[in-house]
Structure formats: C-alpha cells, structure tokens
Amino acid sequence: MKAAVIVFPGSNCDRDLAVAFRAAGLQVEMVWHKDQTLPDGTDLVGIPGGFSFGDYLRCGAIAANAPIIGAVKAHADRGGHVLGLCNGFQVLTETGLLPGALLRNAGLKYICRTVGLQVATQGCVYTDGYKPGEEIALPIAHHDGNYFADPATLDALEAENRVAFRYTDTPNGSARAIAGVLSENRRVLGMMPHPERASEPAHGNEDGARLFAHLAQALTAA
Amino acid sequence: MKARVTVMLKDGVLDPQGEAIRHALGALGFDGVGGVRQGKVIELDLADGTSEEEVAQMCERLLANTVIESYRIEMV
Numbered sequence: 001m002k003a004a005v006i007v008f009p010g011s012n013c014d015r016d017l018a019v020a021f022r023a024a025g026l027q028v029e030m031v032w033h034k035d036q037t038l039p040d041g042t043d044l045v046g047i048p049g050g051f052s053f054g055d056y057l058r059c060g061a062i063a064a065n066a067p068i069i070g071a072v073k074a075h076a077d078r079g080g081h082v083l084g085l086c087n088g089f090q091v092l093t094e095t096g097l098l099p100g101a102l103l104r105n106a107g108l109k110y111i112c113r114t115v116g117l118q119v120a121t122q123g124c125v126y127t128d129g130y131k132p133g134e135e136i137a138l139p140i141a142h143h144d145g146n147y148f149a150d151p152a153t154l155d156a157l158e159a160e161n162r163v164a165f166r167y168t169d170t171p172n173g174s175a176r177a178i179a180g181v182l183s184e185n186r187r188v189l190g191m192m193p194h195p196e197r198a199s200e201p202a203h204g205n206e207d208g209a210r211l212f213a214h215l216a217q218a219l220t221a222a
Numbered sequence: 223m224k225a226r227v228t229v230m231l232k233d234g235v236l237d238p239q240g241e242a243i244r245h246a247l248g249a250l251g252f253d254g255v256g257g258v259r260q261g262k263v264i265e266l267d268l269a270d271g272t273s274e275e276e277v278a279q280m281c282e283r284l285l286a287n288t289v290i291e292s293y294r295i296e297m298v
Contacts, residue, residue: 058287065284101289103231106238113241148235148290173236 001026001219003044006072008033008063013049013196019197022214025220031200033066034096040070043219045072046068047088049141059144060090069095073156081125086142089180089190099157100149100188102142106173108114110143114205116168117179117193121161123187123206128162131216135168136207138193145192147174147181157181164189223268225277226296231260242287261291 003026007014018028021044029039033052038045052063063069066221076097084092090100105111114137119130130136149157154175157163165180172192180191196209231237237259243257264285268279277295286293 057284061284061287076241084274093289101287103290104237104238107237108238146236146238150234173238 001043001171002039002041003028003046004031004038004042005029005046006031006033006068007048007049008050008066010052010054011048011087011189013087013194016194016196017048017085018045018168020114020199020208020212023199023209024216026212030117031192033063035068036071038068038075042075042080044083044215045075047072047084047091048114049088049196050085052087052091055144056083058094059090060088060094062089062096063087063091064094067088073097076183076188079185079187081184081215083126083195083215084188084190085194086140086145086192089192090221092188098183099153100147100175100181102192103148103173104142104144105142105146105171107171110141111171112139112141113147113171114139114198115171115179115193117165120166120167120211121182123181124159124164124189125215125218126182126189126211128165128218129210137198137205138202138208139197139205140171141163142172142192142207145172145174147178147192149175154178160184162186165191165193195217200206223270223272223274223297225266225268226298227264227266227277227281228294228296229264229291230259230283231290232292235289235290242267249294268294 166177198205198208240258
C-alpha cells in the first residue's frame with residue numbers, strides 16, 4: 001500500500017510520519033507542496049505536523065491553498081484516505097475536508113506534553129486497532145488546537161459518531177473535548193495529538209503505533 | 223487604490239487573546255472595559271479598477287476563515 005506524505009515549507013513532522021508509516025509496512029513517497037499530482041496508486045495521504053508557512057495568516061490557511069491540495073481533495077472525493085496530524089488537522093479544516101476550525105488554545109499557551117485520550121469511535125481504519133472507549137496517551141504540541149464548530153455541527157459530528165478521539169482532561173479548551181474528527185465517509189481523519197511521536201520503544205510510549213499498524217493492515221486488506 | 227480588510231472572530235467564538243487583553247487593562251487600572259475582541263487588519267495595494275467583489279472573493283478564499291471569522295472591506 002502506498003502512502004504520500006505532503007511536505008510544506010515549515011513542516012517538521014513529515015519525516016517522523018514517514019518513519020511511522022514505513023514501520024507499519026506502508027511504502028512512502030514524500031510529495032512537495034508545489035506538485036500538482038499525487039504519485040500513481042496513492043492509497044493514503046499523510047498531512048504532517050509542523051508550522052506550514054510559518055503559521056502566517058492562520059495555521060494551515062496558506063498550505064490549504066497550495067498546488068498539491070487540489071489533488072488531495074480529488075483523492076478524498078474518490079474515497080481515498082487522508083490522515084492529518086496537528087498542523088495537518090488545521091490544514092484539513094482550512095480546506096473544508098473536515099468541519100470546524102482550530103482556535104488559539106484557551107489558556108493562550110503553547111502546550112507540549114503527553115495527554116490522555118479516549119478512543120471515541122469505532123468503524124474506521126484509524127481507531128479499530130484500539131478497544132472501544134480505550135484510554136490511551138499521546139503527545140500534543142500545539143498553540144492552536146482549541147477545536148471549534150457551531151453547536152449544530154458538533155451535534156451532527158456526535159450523532160454520526162465522527163468524533164474519533166476525545167481528551168480525558170481537555171488541555172486547550174476544545175469544544176466537547178474533541179481531539180480528532182472524521183469526515184462523513186470516515187476516511188479522512190484530522191487529530192491534534194501526535195501518534196507518530198509515540199510509535200517505537202525509544203519514544204517510551206507506543207500507543208500511536210497501533211493506529212499505524214491497524215491502518216496499514218486495513219488498507220492492505222481492502 | 224487600496225483596500226483595508228478587517229477580520230474579526232465572529233460573535234460567539236471565544237477570543238482568549240481578547241480576554242487576556244481585557245484582564246491586562248484591568249490590571250493597569252483601566253476600569254469599565256467590559257470586553258475586548260482582537261482581530262487583524264490587512265491592507266491590500268490593488269490594481270486600479272479592482273472591484274470590491276473581487277476583494278470579497280479574496281476574503282472568502284483566503285483572508286478570512288468564515289467558519290470562525292467575519293470580515294469587513296473598506297475600499298480606500
């Protein structure tokens with residue numbers, strides 16, 4: 001199975017994401033944001049964390065208008081899988097592939113620590129490697145991770161079981177403790193925590209590895 | 223010609239930076255500041271004849287995120 005990791009100026013988790021994908025058994029190609037097309041046969045697009053375009057204007061706003069984004073949207077429209085982590089989540093909300101927006105943390109501080117998460121849904125390639133409702137721990141590292149959407153959108157996300165992860169103790173003010181959300185077809189996931197930073201023994205925490213392992217296995221089986 | 227675009231968080235969207243400013247003003251002894259909202263101003267140098275509708279498109283597509291922000295355009 002082939003994954004493409006998009007690289008923007010200012011991305012800094014792109015190689016970590018590629019390492020995690022490869023460790024799970026995926027083939028990975030790095031794709032520069034100025035490219036117009038994804039490599040042939042791309043099954044999964046990874047949008048990495050970092051500070052694309054220096055977070056100028058709004059986090060993810062300029063990346064969301066990069067040349068490669070047309071191909072990423074087309075991939076998602078065809079039913080392709082897209083995983084956006086941290087800045088990648090911000091990019092996905094800015095493109096409109098996921099609802100809502102990420103605001104400045106309620107406490108105004110950049111937060112960099114490991115937080116507790118509840119796996120809040122089943123029935124998607126990203127969370128089915130965990131037990132329903134399982135509590136895991138993953139690192140976060142963001143200044144703008146305060147998930148916002150209007151109440152009707154939040155109600156719809158909950159009714160459709162599209163909240164993938166919730167904070168057990170919300171660190172950033174996110175509405176309804178939301179740490180990650182799925183698209184309607186459950187194939188696009190955006191999340192603020194960093195599973196790629198908790199995916200090998202040297203990290204001291206391998207809770208993230210299970211996300212990648214199941215994702216790779218599910219895509220291969222599909 | 224120029225346009226000045228003011229982008230503000232919509233009512234109902236928590237503005238933690240505005241809140242921090244309000245607290246700081248209170249700490250400086252300025253009483254009676256009921257609320258503070260912080261936004262941004264973007265000035266555009268435009269080719270003559272650029273229409274306000276075109277600037278509105280710039281706002282919709284990039285300058286503002288209309289999920290959380292509203293914008294106001296002044297052609298100056």
